[in-house]
Amino acid sequence: MASAELELPPKEGLETDPTTWVELSVSIRKLVDADVFSKSDPMCVLYMKHMENDTWREVGRTECIMNTLNPDFVKKFVVQYYFEQKQRLKFEMYDIDNDSVKLAKQDFLGCMECTLASIVTQVKYEKALAGPKKDSGKIIVAAEELTACKEEVTLEFHGEHLDKKDVIGKSDPFLTFAKETDDGFTIVHKTEEIKNTLNPKWKQFTISARDLCNGDYDRTLKIVCYDWNANGSHSLIGEFKTTLRDLTRGPGKHTEYECINAKKKEKKAKYKNSGIIKLVSTGVATQNSFTDYIQGGTQIHISIAIDFTSSNRDGNKDLHHKDRANPNMYASAIRAVGGIVEDYDSDRLFPVFGFGAKIPPDDTLSHMFPVNGNTLNPSCHGIDGVLEAYYQSLDRVKLHGPTCFAPVIRSVTQQAMQKSQGKDYFILLILTDGVINDMPETKEAIVNASTYPVSIIIVGLGDEDFEAMEILDGDHQRISYKGKVAESDIVQFVPFREFIDKSKNNNVTSPVLLANEVLAEIPEQFLSYMKRRHIFPNITRKLSRMAVVTQV
Numbered sequence: 055m056a057s058a059e060l061e062l063p064p065k066e067g068l069e070t071d072p073t074t075w076v077e078l079s080v081s082i083r084k085l086v087d088a089d090v091f092s093k094s095d096p097m098c099v100l101y102m103k104h105m106e107n108d109t110w111r112e113v114g115r116t117e118c119i120m121n122t123l124n125p126d127f128v129k130k131f132v133v134q135y136y137f138e139q140k141q142r143l144k145f146e147m148y149d150i151d152n153d154s155v156k157l158a159k160q161d162f163l164g165c166m167e168c169t170l171a172s173i174v175t176q177v178k179y180e181k182a183l184a185g186p187k188k189d190s191g192k193i194i195v196a197a198e199e200l201t202a203c204k205e206e207v208t209l210e211f212h213g214e215h216l217d218k219k220d221v222i223g224k225s226d227p228f229l230t231f232a233k234e235t236d237d238g239f240t241i242v243h244k245t246e247e248i249k250n251t252l253n254p255k256w257k258q259f260t261i262s263a264r265d266l267c268n269g270d271y272d273r274t275l276k277i278v279c280y281d282w283n284a285n286g287s288h289s290l291i292g293e294f295k296t297t298l299r300d301l302t303r304g305p306g307k308h309t310e311y312e313c314i315n316a317k318k319k320e321k322k323a324k325y326k327n328s329g330i331i332k333l334v335s336t337g338v339a340t341q342n343s344f345t346d347y348i349q350g351g352t353q354i355h356i357s358i359a360i361d362f363t364s365s366n367r368d369g370n371k372d373l374h375h376k377d378r379a380n381p382n383m384y385a386s387a388i389r390a391v392g393g394i395v396e397d398y399d400s401d402r403l404f405p406v407f408g409f410g411a412k413i414p415p416d417d418t419l420s421h422m423f424p425v426n427g428n429t430l431n432p433s434c435h436g437i438d439g440v441l442e443a444y445y446q447s448l449d450r451v452k453l454h455g456p457t458c459f460a461p462v463i464r465s466v467t468q469q470a471m472q473k474s475q476g477k478d479y480f481i482l483l484i485l486t487d488g489v490i491n492d493m494p495e496t497k498e499a500i501v502n503a504s505t506y507p508v509s510i511i512i513v514g515l516g517d518e519d520f521e522a523m524e525i526l527d528g529d530h531q532r533i534s535y536k537g538k539v540a541e542s543d544i545v546q547f548v549p550f551r552e553f554i555d556k557s558k559n560n561n562v563t564s565p566v567l568l569a570n571e572v573l574a575e576i577p578e579q580f581l582s583y584m585k586r587r588h589i590f591p592n593i594t595r596k597l598s599r600m601a602v603v604t605q606v
Contacts, residue, residue: 075200076174077268078131079240080116080145082183085123085191088149088161093121093286095151096163100131101144102170109552110144111571115530118150121286123191128230128241130265132200133170134570141170145193147183155530156521164190173197177236196235203262203269208337209301210258211245216313216329219281219289223250226282227291229331233267234274242266247282258335263298271299279313279331290315292328301336309333342591344577347584348398350591353478355469356399358392358440359462360384360425361486362447363410363455366516373487373516376448380559383515385441387485387550390562391513392437394569395483403433406440407462411451419454422461456491459484463499463510470506476589479507479580488518493525497535500526504533504540509579511572514549523547542582546575 080098088094097118101110116127135141149161164185173179174197183190211229219225228247232239242265248254267273276295280288292313301309312327319325348354366373366384373383381389396402406425413420424432426443427450434440466482473480490496500510512527514520526533527547533540553568555561562568584590 074135074137076133076135076170077198077200078133078173079127079196079198079235080131081124081126081194082147083124083192083194084189085125085147085183086163086185086187087123088163089151093123094149094161094163095120096122096125097148097150097160098125098127099146099148099157100133101146102133103142103144111552119286121284126241128244130242135170135174135199143168143170143173145195147185147191147193153531155524162186164193166193170197196237196240198235198268200264201269203264204341204343205263205269205338206260206341207263207266207298207301208258208260208335208339209333210335211256212332212334213252213254213256213279213313214330214332216252216254216279217281217291217315218252219291220250224252225291226250227252227254227279228282228288229256230278230280231261231266232276232278234276239276252329262341263338267298271302272297275301277311277331279329290317294331301333302338304336305333309336342581342584344580346591347476347580352476352591353400354398354481355478356395356404356481356483357462357466358388358404358406359422359459359482359484360388360406360408360444361410361457361484361515362408362451362453363457363487363489364453365455365457365489365518366487367453371516374448374453376445378445383550384485385444386554386559386562387513387515388441388444389437390553390565390568391483391485391511391548391550391572392440394565394572395481395511396437398481402436404435404437404440405432406434406443407432407465408447408451409459409462410453410455410457412454413451417452421458422465423451457486457489458492458495459486459490460492460495460499463496463503467499467503467506467508470503470508474506474587476507476584476587479583480509481576482508482510484510484512485515486512486523487516488514488520488523490522493522494535496526497533500533500545501535501538501540504542504544507580507583508544509576510545511576512545512547513572514547515551517551520547520549523549541586542579543575544579546572546579548572 095118098116100113102113103110114131116129119125144167146165147163149163164183166181166183173195179195180192182192216227226247226249229245230241231243232241243261245256263269274295278293279291281291282288292315294311310330310332313329313331315328375382407422408425409421413423425447426434434443466480470480512523514523527545528543548571553562555563
């Protein structure tokens, strides 16, 4: 459910409409107050419904902002705008009172539905929220078409002699960064607050130039310094304006900014400033792309794991029926999802494993067995080979249980451990009905895998409650095991039922949407690993880091 830009090229044969990437900024005014002793802690969730599919699909969630009824969310939604399609959007607001990722356990504050086109065609789209009260506030959404800017900016700021705002103690200052829009400014980044100091040293941070200013180095940026307060009513210390072009000139007198509080300046004739904010380090680098690595020789290795547990054949449900003329859910998923990813595996040889079945010759329960029956070479050639091996295995194995993901995850991780220098990347595709019996072990396996070049795509089949799969997908809360948190989010969960028509032999209703969902997080996960390990693509870069800084 990531909203990051999908950089992978479209698959051959998929029809695509003219599209562009759009960034949506969300603000709320006069939100419902759901808390008794404080204000609401709001978060916004975005859903999208395409004309080919009548199901609402979650696009993403903003951060939660504490104690406010007028939030301006820093996190943006990035969506693909299809000019010739009617794309319906639904924004839902929740008061976050606990750590659960299930929205049903949070307080609903209101919602608004509209089309993406209605937002894109206006400078600022405003509409009342439908909520628990007659007046539940209004939502403000601004859209901006994104550029193809590939630079990322690293900045570090310190403050000196800031105003004292707290009665007991000094100040707890933090900075917000906002880019100018046609109708004011929208926040794009917020630093951490530094407790009890008038001379803060904020942590260095990296942000893409596209997020900061949409690649426009002369676009006005407003940097505001606040004193943090627990009740959400942060006190203004002061502000100043600059541009990315000025910031890339580096530290010096020209990037030491007076922090000005306009109200204090108006009231006090001798007012000078409310402190100084200094740029202490800066850098600009070209972001390497997924394509850069692939063209530089990085190999993608895709393994497939298929759930053969008895929960797939329960009552009237049979997700493994053998009628090839009427493909079962697994066969449809192998054809559709496998067909999406196969072109990214250079040799198209896919190791395919089953789990949760009793296998011949002595009906031994196995949590990882070669679907083609060949323990020495479990690979199948192409998706047609995978399908043939799958169908033949249905006559050999007996569905059983329990459902254990950990063994296949560990196996792929073992391969990745031996090839972690950036020349290879491993993707594990797990097809399952959603029942899982080794959740702690699976969490441990995912946490361990997160330090290696591994991504996991879990495709949920059938109509079960996929809550466990949503937990494994770390979009909203990073997976952890015994206090150890995954180094990064490496799991993407895809509910297959949202993309098929059961009345038409489980045919995929929109190959483009399914492709986007399956591959949505792979480039970001891939690049995150390479960046953490300081691995660069094996191609000649047009600009070195210093050259980029010099030219801008």
